[in-house]
Amino acid sequence: MTIEQDFFNQYRLMYRPFINQLNVQLEPYQLYSSQWAVLRFLNDKGPHSFVDIANFMSIEKPSVTKLVHKLVELGYVETMAGKDKREKLVHLTMHGEELVQEIKSHLNPFFEQALAGVPKQDIDIATQVLARICMNINQ
Template sequence: MLYRPFENRLNVHLAEHQLYRAQWTILYYLANIGTATLVELSHYMSVEKPTVTRTIYRLEELGYVEHVPGKDKREKRMQLSEMGRHVYKDVRMTIDQFEQEILQGISEDEQNEAIRIMGEIQKNIAK
């Protein structure tokens, strides 16, 4: 009951930056974790590699991501471009404001407890 309304509102905010959720997820990963292969991104997003490939292709077209030379020539390693870092910062400000709106009235302790509980649920699902 939370997922769809959250996703819909998030997509409205992301649309202000001409992005979709999957694209934002990749930008977020690359900004916070660093370079990644398409396989690493597909595992992180829990989707098939062709899905990530299509999303990466679009982000490359927009100039937000670029290839990084890897150890193995077959490995497609990606990183944020300069433009991608700029877009990430802009979108991050929008997302931070959105998060503040939806967490209004919920204490920091309650937020931390919810994060802990969701982590436990995630572990149980992954078993």
């Protein structure tokens, strides 16, 4: 196996168990990792269109529509008209903003445990490497 194959194999071996455990952590909030990603995106970047969310998450717009509708149903987000009346913007409700902060605090021990024994410098390097790989793939 080449070093490249080994790298992506290790990534694959980490990814599914991570998502499965993240979903367990999010269960008390009636959320899945993809819904949490939308909430985090809106919290970090502010109101955005369905298309912006789809592009950020690299998924199709109908999938975003389904995610957003569930988050609206839970009272975590609302939609509003954008500058162009055909465009809808999604934004966090006050309840959604409070929830994001609560979940961030709840997830900290999970993330710390997942990264236990990994030096901060290695985490920084891995973050940069994954960002570069993402950029290479999306070119």
